[in-house]
Amino acid sequence: MKRRTAPSRTAAAVAALVLLASACTSEDGDDPGGAAAPEEVERGPEVEITPAPGATGVPPNTPVRVEAVDGTLTDVRVEQSTEDGVSAGDVAEEGGQGQEPEDPFPVTGTLNETGDAWVSDWNLRPGASVRVVVTAADEEGEESEVVSEFTTLESEPGHRLELASNFPSSGDVVGVGMPVIVNFDLPVTHKAQVENSIQVTAEEETEGAWNWVTDEMAVFRPKEYWDPYQEVTVDLRLAGVESSEGVYGVENHRIEFEVGRELVSTMHVPDHEMSVSIDGETVRTIPVSNGSADERFNTTTSGAHLTMEKYQELVMDSATVGIPEGSPGYYRLDVDWAVRTSNSGEFTHAAPWNAGNLGSANTSNGCTNMSVEDARWFHNQALMGDPLLTTGTDRELEWDNGWGFYQRSWEEWLSHSVTGEPQRTDGSDTPGSVHGEGL
Structure with a gap:
């Protein structure tokens, strides 16, 4: 005991x-x-x-x-x-x-x-x-x-909190910046009790905290990036937690994932190149073409991005980011070897049609254009949660645009946690009580 x-x-x-x-x-x-x-x-x-x-x-x-x-x-x-x-x-x-x-x-x-x-x-x-x-x-x-x-x-039907989805999933190997993202099927009002019911344990001890993007979406990130090459376990002790008045969690869940090698990419947009390091050693410098920055929508965002998902083939349609067909700036392109870095339409991808500008001019719609060879290499290397650190533009990545969670300083991130206290990843207690107030 x-x-x-x-x-x-x-x-x-x-x-x-x-x-x-x-x-x-x-x-x-x-x-x-x-x-x-x-x-x-x-x-x-x-x-x-x-x-x-x-x-x-x-x-x-x-x-x-x-x-x-x-x-x-x-x-x-x-x-x-x-x-x-x-x-x-x-x-x-x-x-x-x-x-x-x-x-x-x-x-x-x-x-x-x-x-x-x-x-x-x-x-x-x-x-x-x-x-x-x-x-x-x-x-x-x-x-x-x-x-x-x-x-x-x-628990009554219609008043049962369920886990709708989570990233990462058990068995995933992820990058060092990977957050833990939990989506619920119902809005959570008793956020502190739910935060305290989720215990994150890592082989290499650190501290982290939860922020709520919406009433249904909670995100845990470490103070700094995870140490590479380690196992992380997330125990969601949701059974019995009262997420809102009369609504109780009914199931417990466990997520087990692995943090892989430390791949970090850096890019100063005016320099027209992206540098990729693995475990602290630069392994590739890639000529690129970024957003032309004629408008806000085609300006590559500056900030701490994380790679989110990747596709060998992808149809990029600006209507999905609020620029419908017939509007100025509309585009629809078939691209290969795409890696998403935001929810506002930014990807790294192959752009053979823009080969003459790679390494010399920024002419894209906001994405990071690469040669087919470089785009394929980066796609194959990328894990979900790899950091891509971009500077040199006047459009700042929003903290809730994609997985821009490191856009908030640690002090700011911690201040937005409902508990207001960090959670150690050494298997010790969560910061506060999981029980109902006054019980």
């Missing part, structure tokens, strides 16, 4: 008060010598558990609290079962024959410094039968076990 600063020892009115006691008497209950019967001796401390035993319809974001009166807690286990055995979406390794699969999302808790109070770290599953098994010891070390059972509130 984890320990942190002792919480208050307020026992709820609905607490289960269990007195662990037994009486010491002679084997047959008689006292042939006529002496007074020995006094009863209590064994084990009193234990208070909330929610109360037998409680029904308990909100799943209610914390489990356990207190030992005149004793210490030596073990607390919270066991949950639903109609299907485990909550859908839980990820568990298959056990051996005859073995139960291990729950990858157990309800752990924090023990106070004096060892007599425990509170759960995570929420409970909706519609679950919950069994709390407590072992407590008195001053003489005598241990006794207490069991309390209750059930949690079912």
Whole structure:
């Protein structure tokens, strides 16, 4: 059991008060010598558990609290079962024959410094039968076990928070700038509780924080880029979190991805070239042609871009970025070896029709034009989340244009986190509580 600063020892009115006691008497209950019967001796401390035993319809974001009166807690286990055995979406390794699969999302808790109070770290599953098994010891070390059972509130159709999509996906190998992007199917108003329910763990410790692009989209980025060549795990403990009034998460999810080599591209637009380094060593300098900058729409943006997706073949239609057919500046082009760097239509791609201007003039519609050979090479090298750092134009990349999240300084990014505190990626606690306010 984890320990942190002792919480208050307020026992709820609905607490289960269990007195662990037994009486010491002679084997047959008689006292042939006529002496007074020995006094009863209590064994084990009193234990208070909330929610109360037998409680029904308990909100799943209610914390489990356990207190030992005149004793210490030596073990607390919270066991949950639903109609299907485990909550859908839980990820568990298959056990051996005859073995139960291990729950990858157990309800752990924090023990106070004096060892007599425990509170759960995570929420409970909706519609679950919950069994709390407590072992407590008195001053003489005598241990006794207490069991309390209750059930949690079912989640209602239309009031269930679901994970709609996420980037990256499990198994992906990504660049060092890769954010964790989570899209929900319903708006989230209790953002702090949801942020605190998502734990990011990396092999190389760093710190990061969440920002909300919309009420449905949350983004985690590290303070600086990830260290390369490491594994990152994202545990979304959404089951039981109250994302808005009466809306509860129903499933837990785990995302496991790998950060690959460190590929960083830099480009000063007036210089007409892009430099690509891998693990700190320049491996290619590419002649390019960027936006002609006659208008805002054909000005290449300056800022910290991240590569987002790539295509061997792509139809580029300006109508998708707000310039419909018939309007000044409309274009529709078939391009090869395209890598997206923003949501405002910027890609690196092959442009053999612009070969005469590569390395000498900026004449594109805002994209970074390359030769077929260079575009193919960059396409094949690029991973989702590789940084492309561009300077030299008067159009700044917006922080929410594509994955321009590093456009916000770390201080600004942290200030926009609802918790206002960084999250360490060492597997320690998230910055705040996942439980409902006042619970």
